[in-house]
Amino acid sequence: MRRIERLFRTLYFAVPAVLWSVTPLQCALADFPVSYLHGNGSKAYPVVSLTWGLLAISFIVIVIVGALLTWGIIAKRARARDIAATPVGRSGGGTQWLIWGTGISTVALFGSLVWTVAVLADINGPPSKPTVTIEITGQQWWWRARYLSDDVSRIVTTANEIHIPAGQPVRIKLIGADVIHSFWVPALTGKTDTIPGQTNTMWLEADKPGIYRGPCTEYCGAQHAHMTAFVVADPPDVFKAWWDGQIAPASAPADEQEARGQVGFVFHCGACHTVRGTEAGGTVAPELTHLMTRKTIAAGTLDNIPSNLAGWIANPQGVKPGTNMPAPGLSGQEVADITAYLETLR
Amino acid sequence: MTTLDIERRPEIAKVSEAERARLLKIWETRPGLAGFLSTVDHKEIGLRYIVTAFIFLILGGAEALVMRVQLARPEQSLLTPEQYNQLFSMHGMTMIFLYALPVLSGFSNYLWPLLLGARDMAFPRLNAFSYWIYVAAGIFMYAGFSIGAGPNDGWFNYVPYASRQFNPGMNMDFYALGMIFLGISTSVGAANFIVTVLRTRAPGMSINRLPILIWGTLTASAANILVVPAVSLAFFLLWMDRQFGTHFFDVANGGQPLLWQHLFWIFGHPWVYAIVLPAMGMVSDGLPVFCRRPIVGYTPVALSTVATMVLGFGVWVHHMFATGMPNLALSFFSGASIVIAVPSAVAVFAWLATIWSGRPVITTAFLFFASMVALFVIGGVSGFMTGSLPVDWQLTDTYFVVAHLHYVLIGINVFPVVGALYFWFPKFTGRMLDERLGQLNFWTMFVGFNVAFLPMHLTGLWGMPRRVYTYPEGMGWDWLNLITSAGSFLFALGVLLLIVNIAVSLRRGKFAGANPWDAPTLEWAVPSPPPPYNFDVIPHVASRHPLWEDRLEESEARTSLTEGYLLDHGRETIGTTPMDGDIDLILKMPEDSYAPFALTVAVAAFFVALLLHWWWLAAAGGLLTVGAIMVWLWPEHDLGQTADAGHD
Numbered sequence: 001m002r003r004i005e006r007l008f009r010t011l012y013f014a015v016p017a018v019l020w021s022v023t024p025l026q027c028a029l030a031d032f033p034v035s036y037l038h039g040n041g042s043k044a045y046p047v048v049s050l051t052w053g054l055l056a057i058s059f060i061v062i063v064i065v066g067a068l069l070t071w072g073i074i075a076k077r078a079r080a081r082d083i084a085a086t087p088v089g090r091s092g093g094g095t096q097w098l099i100w101g102t103g104i105s106t107v108a109l110f111g112s113l114v115w116t117v118a119v120l121a122d123i124n125g126p127p128s129k130p131t132v133t134i135e136i137t138g139q140q141w142w143w144r145a146r147y148l149s150d151d152v153s154r155i156v157t158t159a160n161e162i163h164i165p166a167g168q169p170v171r172i173k174l175i176g177a178d179v180i181h182s183f184w185v186p187a188l189t190g191k192t193d194t195i196p197g198q199t200n201t202m203w204l205e206a207d208k209p210g211i212y213r214g215p216c217t218e219y220c221g222a223q224h225a226h227m228t229a230f231v232v233a234d235p236p237d238v239f240k241a242w243w244d245g246q247i248a249p250a251s252a253p254a255d256e257q258e259a260r261g262q263v264g265f266v267f268h269c270g271a272c273h274t275v276r277g278t279e280a281g282g283t284v285a286p287e288l289t290h291l292m293t294r295k296t297i298a299a300g301t302l303d304n305i306p307s308n309l310a311g312w313i314a315n316p317q318g319v320k321p322g323t324n325m326p327a328p329g330l331s332g333q334e335v336a337d338i339t340a341y342l343e344t345l346r
Numbered sequence: 347m348t349t350l351d352i353e354r355r356p357e358i359a360k361v362s363e364a365e366r367a368r369l370l371k372i373w374e375t376r377p378g379l380a381g382f383l384s385t386v387d388h389k390e391i392g393l394r395y396i397v398t399a400f401i402f403l404i405l406g407g408a409e410a411l412v413m414r415v416q417l418a419r420p421e422q423s424l425l426t427p428e429q430y431n432q433l434f435s436m437h438g439m440t441m442i443f444l445y446a447l448p449v450l451s452g453f454s455n456y457l458w459p460l461l462l463g464a465r466d467m468a469f470p471r472l473n474a475f476s477y478w479i480y481v482a483a484g485i486f487m488y489a490g491f492s493i494g495a496g497p498n499d500g501w502f503n504y505v506p507y508a509s510r511q512f513n514p515g516m517n518m519d520f521y522a523l524g525m526i527f528l529g530i531s532t533s534v535g536a537a538n539f540i541v542t543v544l545r546t547r548a549p550g551m552s553i554n555r556l557p558i559l560i561w562g563t564l565t566a567s568a569a570n571i572l573v574v575p576a577v578s579l580a581f582f583l584l585w586m587d588r589q590f591g592t593h594f595f596d597v598a599n600g601g602q603p604l605l606w607q608h609l610f611w612i613f614g615h616p617w618v619y620a621i622v623l624p625a626m627g628m629v630s631d632g633l634p635v636f637c638r639r640p641i642v643g644y645t646p647v648a649l650s651t652v653a654t655m656v657l658g659f660g661v662w663v664h665h666m667f668a669t670g671m672p673n674l675a676l677s678f679f680s681g682a683s684i685v686i687a688v689p690s691a692v693a694v695f696a697w698l699a700t701i702w703s704g705r706p707v708i709t710t711a712f713l714f715f716a717s718m719v720a721l722f723v724i725g726g727v728s729g730f731m732t733g734s735l736p737v738d739w740q741l742t743d744t745y746f747v748v749a750h751l752h753y754v755l756i757g758i759n760v761f762p763v764v765g766a767l768y769f770w771f772p773k774f775t776g777r778m779l780d781e782r783l784g785q786l787n788f789w790t791m792f793v794g795f796n797v798a799f800l801p802m803h804l805t806g807l808w809g810m811p812r813r814v815y816t817y818p819e820g821m822g823w824d825w826l827n828l829i830t831s832a833g834s835f836l837f838a839l840g841v842l843l844l845i846v847n848i849a850v851s852l853r854r855g856k857f858a859g860a861n862p863w864d865a866p867t868l869e870w871a872v873p874s875p876p877p878p879y880n881f882d883v884i885p886h887v888a889s890r891h892p893l894w895e896d897r898l899e900e901s902e903a904r905t906s907l908t909e910g911y912l913l914d915h916g917r918e919t920i921g922t923t924p925m926d927g928d929i930d931l932i933l934k935m936p937e938d939s940y941a942p943f944a945l946t947v948a949v950a951a952f953f954v955a956l957l958l959h960w961w962w963l964a965a966a967g968g969l970l971t972v973g974a975i976m977v978w979l980w981p982e983h984d985l986g987q988t989a990d991a992g993h994d
C-alpha cells in the first residue's frame with residue numbers, strides 16, 4: 001500500500017517537474033492567468049498532475065484510434081468506386097479487435113479511476129490546521145469576504161480582493177446570497193458553488209505570494225462575465241499588517257472638496273455601501289472603508305484608478321449593464337467630489 | 347361486410363398489379379391540405395420531422411454565429427448581456443430539444459416500419475400527434491424569443507435565477523410551459539417506438555436480427571419514458587413557484603435549489619445518451635454497408651447500446667460535482683462516469699474492426715460515418731476527463747466542457763445524421779445526392795468543425811468560463827476565440843453546401859432505384875420512394891441481412907420478400923410476438939384522421955391560456971382536449987373496437 005502511495009506521489013510531482021523544466025513553456029504559461037495547467041499550492045499540485053496525466057492518456061487514445069482509422073481506410077479501401085462491384089463477404093478476425101481494444105481501454109480507465117480516487121483522498125482536507133477562516137458570499141455580481149475570528153473586534157469585511165497568508169492553508173466558507181455562483185481560483189483550487197440556503201466549505205493554499213485570479217463560474221445572470229475575485233497571497237507578516245489595516249476606520253477628509261465628497265457619498269451611496277467611521281452603513285453593496293487598497297473596482301471590471309472610479313460612479317450601467325448599482329444622477333462636480341473622497345479611503 | 351374478419355388466417359400470396367393498385371387505394375393519403383393535416387403515414391411524418399428539425403438546426407446555428415461574432419474579439423459590444431444570455435439559452439434549447447432528438451425521431455419514424463417489415467408504426471395517429479405537438483411546442487418557445495422573452499437562464503435553467511424574484515419577465519414561463527408541452531410529444535413518441543418494435547415486426551424478425559438503429563432508438567425511447575417525467579415535473583414545480591407562490595425552490599421558505607438540479611440532471615444526462623445512441627446506430631448500420639461486410643460484433647454492439655443507457659442513469663451527479671456534496675458520494679458518480687466509457691469502447695473497436703476487415707468504398711456517407719468515429723473518440727476522452735472528480739472541479743463550466751459537448755453533439759449526432767441523409771436520401775426521394783458536392787460538403791464541415799472546436803479545448807484549459815457575453819484582454823483567449831469564430835463560419839458554410847446539394851439533387855439527382863448502395867436490410871427491398879403501403883406482402887425474415895443472404899451463405903433459409911401475408915382488407919399489418927417475432931394476430935390500422943391535429947390545437951390553446959392566465963380559455967382548451975381525445979378514442983367498427991366486431 002505504502003509503495004503504491006509512493007508511486008502516486010512520484011507521479012504527482014514528476015509530471016509538473018518535467019514540464020516545469022522546459023523554460024519556454026513556463027514563460028508561456030505565465031501569460032495565462034486563469035490557466036489550470038499549472039498551479040501554486042499543495043491543493044493544486046496533485047490535480048495539475050492528474051490533469052496532465054489524463055490529457056496525455058486522452059491524447060494517446062486519439063492518436064492511436066485516429067491512426068488506425070485513417071490507416072485502415074487507406075489500406076483497405078476498395079479500388080472500385082462502384083459499390084455494387086465490390087463483393088460482399090464476412091472475412092474473419094474482427095472479434096480480436098473488440099477483445100483487445102476493450103480490454104486495454106478498460107485497464108486504462110480503471111487506472112485513471114484509481115489515480116482519481118488517490119488524488120481525491122489527497123486533497124480532501126488541508127495538510128495542517130487552517131490559520132484563517134474566510135466567509136465568502138457570492139452576490140450578483142461581486143464577492144463579499146468576511147474574515148472570521150474568535151476575537152470579535154478582528155472580524156472585518158471586504159470585497160472581491162481576498163488576502164491570504166502565503167504558505168498556510170486557509171478555510172473558506174461559501175454562502176449564496178441571491179442566486180448560485182461558483183468560487184474558483186484555478187491556480188489554487190477547483191470550483192465550489194455558493195448556493196443560497198447552504199454553507200459549503202473548502203480549503204485552499206498558495207505556496208508563494210502572488211495575485212491569483214478567479215472568475216465566477218456558475219451562470220448567474222446579466223453580469224456573470226464581470227464577477228472576478230482575486231486571491232492575494234501575502235507573506236504572513238504582510239498579511240497580518242493588511243488585516244490590522246482593514247480593521248481601522250476610515251480617516252477623516254483632509255480638505256474642503258473631500259469633505260463635500262464625504263457628505264455626497266453618505267447621501268447618495270450610504271444606503272448601500274459602508275464606510276466605517278461615517279454614517280454610510282449600507283450592507284447590500286461592497287464595503288468601501290479601504291477601497292483604495294484594492295487594485296480593481298466593480299469585481300475586476302476596471303482598474304482602480306481615479307478616472308475609472310469617476311466613470312463608474314457617473315454611469316455604472318454604461319460600464320456594467322444590469323448591475324445593481326443604480327445611476328445616482330450626480331452632477332459633474334459631485335462626481336469629482338465623491339471621487340476625491342473615495343481616493344482618501346486607504 | 348358488417349362484421350370484421352380479424353380471426354381469419356391471412357392469405358399467403360404473391361401480389362399482382364391489380365392488387366398493388368388496391369393496396370395503394372387503401373393506404374394513399376388524400377392530396378392537398380386535407381391530406382396534409384390528416385395523414386398518419388409514418389414516412390410523411392418522418393420526413394416532416396427531419397425537415398422541421400433541420401429548420402431548428404439552422405435557427406440554432408444562426409444564433410451561434412451571432413454569438414461567435416460577439417466573442418471573436420475581447421470586450422465587444424455587438425450584443426447586450428441580456429441579448430447574449432437569451433441567445434445562448436435559445437441556442438442550447440433549440441439544438442438539444444428541437445433539433446437533436448426530433449431529427450433522430452424523424453429518421454426512426456421513416457425507417458422503422460421499413461426496417462421491421464411493417465406497414466406503419468404501431469400507433470399511426472399517435473405518431474402524427476407527436477409531430478404536431480413538437481411543432482406547436484417549438485413555435486410556442488420561439489414565440490417567446492421573438493417578443494424578447496426567450497429563456498435567459500441556459501437550457502439547464504437553474505433556480506433561484508429562474509425564479510420570479512430574479513427573473514420577473516415571462517421568459518421562464520414560456521420556457522417552463524414549452525418544455526412541459528414538448529414533453530408530451532417525446533413521451534408519446536417513445537411509447538409508440540417501444541410498442542412498434544415489440545409488436546409489429548415481420549415474422550421471423552427475432553430481436554437478434556434487429557438493425558442497430560432499432561436498438562439505439564428503442565433504448566433511447568425506454569430512457570425517455572423514464573426520465574421525461576422528471577423534467578416535466580421540475581418545470582411544473584417551477585411554474586407553480588412563479589405563478590402561485592409555492593415554495594419548491596424558494597430558499598427563504600425552505601425550498602431547495604439543488605432539488606431542481608437533481609430533477610433536471612436525472613433527466614438531462616440520460617437525454618444526452620438518448621440523442622446519441624440512435625445516431626451511433628445509424629453508423630453501426632450504415633458504415634458496414636460501405637465496408638461491404640456485416641458489422642463486426644453485432645451482439646456486443648447491441649448490448650453495449652443498452653449497457654450505456656443503464657449506466658447512463660447513474661452518472662447525473664457529475665453535472666453537480668461543484669455543489670458541495672460529500673466527496674464520498676461524489677466519488678461513486680465519478681467512478682460510474684469513467685466506467686461508462688467501456689461500452690463506448692466496444693462500439694469504437696467494432697467500427698474499426700469493420701473497416702479493417704472490410705473493403706471500404708469511400709462515398710460521402712462513408713466519410714461522415716467514419717469521421718464520426720474520430721470525433722466520437724475526441725468527445726469521449728474529454729468526457730472521461732470531466733468524469734474525474736478533481737479534474738472536473740477545474741474543467742467544469744469552462745470552455746473545455748463547451749468543446750466536449752460539441753464534439754459529442756455535433757460529432758455523434760450531426761455528422762451521423764448528415765451521413766444518414768446521404769445514405770437514405772435516395773430511399774426518401776428516389777434520387778441520389780450529388781457525390782462531388784457531397785465530398786466538398788463533408789470536408790468543409792469536417793475542417794470547419796475541428797477548426798472551431800479543437801482549439802476550444804485549450805480556451806477551456808486556459809480558464810475561460812462558459813456563458814460570458816464578453817471577456818477581458820490578456821487572458822490568453824483572444825486568438826483562440828478568433829479561430830473558433832472563423833471555424834464556426836466555415837462549418838456553417840458546410841451546412842449551406844448540404845442544403846444546396848439537397849435543393850439541386852431533389853430536381854436533378856441521379857435516379858436511385860430500389861437499392862443504390864447494394865445494402866442488406868429490408869428498406870432497400872422496396873422501391874424508392876416506397877409506396878404508401880411499404881411492402882406488397884409482409885415479408886418473412888430469415889436472417890439479419892435479408893438482401894445479402896445469397897452472398898453471405900450463413901444458412902439455407904432465405905427471406906421471402908415477394909411471397910407473404912397479403913393483408914388487403916383495409917389498412918392492416920401483422921402483429922408478432924415480442925422476442926421471436928412469431929406471427930400472432932392481424933393489426934387493424936386506423937385511417938387518416940384530423941383528431942391528432944385537432945387535439946394539438948386544443949392542447950396548444952390550453953398552454954397559451956396558462957401562459958397568459960386566460961383561465962376561461964384554459965377551461966375551454968381543457969374541454970376541447972377531452973373532446974378531441976373522445977373523438978379519437980371513440981370505438982370504431984373498422985378497427986375491431988366495437989362489441990360486434992369480434993363475433994362473426
